[in-house]
Amino acid sequence: MITPSFISTVQELSHRLLLQESEKRAIERVVQVYPFRIPEFYAALMNPENPACPIRLQAVPSAQELKAGGVPDPLDEAGIGVTPSFLKRYPGRGVFLVSSECAMYCRFCNRKRVVGKGHAWEESTEETLRYLEKDDEISEVILSGGDPMMLAPAHLAHILEGLRSNKRIHVVRISTRFPVVFPEGIQDEHLKAIRKHAPIWVITHINHPKEVTGRFADVVRMLREAGAVLISQTVLLRGVNDCPHILSGLFERLVRLGVKPYYLFQLDDAQGAQHFKVRLSAGMALMRELRKGLSGLCIPQYALDITGGVGKVPLEPTYMGKRKGNSLVLRNPAGERGAYRDDGRKSRCHDCGFCREDKTG
Ligand code: SF4
Numbered sequence: 001m002i003t004p005s006f007i008s009t010v011q012e013l014s015h016r017l018l019l020q021e022s023e024k025r026a027i028e029r030v031v032q033v034y035p036f037r038i039p040e041f042y043a044a045l046m047n048p049e050n051p052a053c054p055i056r057l058q059a060v061p062s063a064q065e066l067k068a069g070g071v072p073d074p075l076d077e078a079g080i081g082v083t084p085s086f087l088k089r090y091p092g093r094g095v096f097l098v099s100s101e102c103a104m105y106c107r108f109c110n111r112k113r114v115v116g117k118g119h120a121w122e123e124s125t126e127e128t129l130r131y132l133e134k135d136d137e138i139s140e141v142i143l144s145g146g147d148p149m150m151l152a153p154a155h156l157a158h159i160l161e162g163l164r165s166n167k168r169i170h171v172v173r174i175s176t177r178f179p180v181v182f183p184e185g186i187q188d189e190h191l192k193a194i195r196k197h198a199p200i201w202v203i204t205h206i207n208h209p210k211e212v213t214g215r216f217a218d219v220v221r222m223l224r225e226a227g228a229v230l231i232s233q234t235v236l237l238r239g240v241n242d243c244p245h246i247l248s249g250l251f252e253r254l255v256r257l258g259v260k261p262y263y264l265f266q267l268d269d270a271q272g273a274q275h276f277k278v279r280l281s282a283g284m285a286l287m288r289e290l291r292k293g294l295s296g297l298c299i300p301q302y303a304l305d306i307t308g309g310v311g312k313v314p315l316e317p318t319y320m321g322k323r324k325g326n327s328l329v330l331r332n333p334a335g336e337r338g339a340y341r342d343d344g345r346k347s348r349c350h351d352c353g354f355c356r357e358d359k360t361g
Pocket of ligand 1: 146147
């Protein structure tokens with residue numbers, strides 16, 4: 001069992017942070033709409049005197065969450081459920097919502113309309129596993145929610161068992177914020193389940209270098225030893241990490257620990273989170289800055305989910321310029337110009353036969 005050690009009332013919070021009366025009243029109003037929970041571990045990372053602390057901004061409710069703007073379900077997830085707990089947007093992969101609870105309710109969450117609000121996704125676990133037996137397209141499943149690590153280890157083990165016994169499912173990912181916000185919540189039994197079904201891809205959601213703690217490093221090591229492959233996702237957040245020094249510090253630290261930065265997400269158009277939105281042009285400029293100095297290993301894909309469920313697209317500044325005959329002009333991230341002789345021959349099918357082979361094995 002997870003030992004509860006969370007802050008979930010304004011009174012508890014006011015023992016750790018300097019809060020004005022107006023802030024306390026604002027938090028009380030926000031928590032009527034969106035849930036609030038901060039693990040003690042994460043709260044200890046906050047600067048109690050600085051309202052602009054990047055850890056605090058991610059965790060403490062703000063009156064800005066009640067301002068107009070955005071849409072409740074920016075990715076139109078309500079329209080793509082094939083069971084109450086399985087979302088299928090793309091043919092080959094889908095999202096299995098295994099828990100509606102999180103260790104911390106991040107203030108920028110794109111599922112803040114549903115997480116922590118008592119959705120009983122867990123009740124349709126068997127229905128989803130049965131559905132996956134019949135779906136002959138899905139080969140990759142992403143466990144999400146909520147946070148899958150909120151599940152009792154036996155329940156997580158049961159889901160992994162069910163997925164691994166399905167011969168069509170080759171890749172299983174677990175998307176979690178636990179290593180960052182509640183590392184003590186990852187128990188030996190969780191690791192045992194992961195070890196039994198390795199390799200399991202673990203995507204840890206992390207947004208700031210201050211979140212790369214000693215405990216985070218320990219959990220990364222334990223997960224790796226259990227056979228997990230570790231990658232990360234980060235949300236670009238105004239006032240939290242919209243700075244090249246912060247992002248490069250984060251990505252370099254992750255790579256040092258053996259975690260590959262995978263995605264940097266542009267904020268979804270989620271209601272209640274719009275105060276965190278950074279302009280796309282600023283995001284592009286950040287990517288250019290990162291590419292100037294960082295190794296390719298440290299660079300995640302900057303991406304955006306198009307509002308309305310249209311899907312995910314990569315965002316990349318273009319480095320290609322004009323073409324003169326076969327000569328293509330390019331600029332490097334620092335803006336220096338060069339050329340490439342683009343005179344390769346046309347691609348064509350060589351009839352090797354690979355496209356006709358069975359690729360499911
Ligand atoms: S842990 Fe994930 S699902 Fe839960 S509130 Fe944070 S971002 Fe949302």
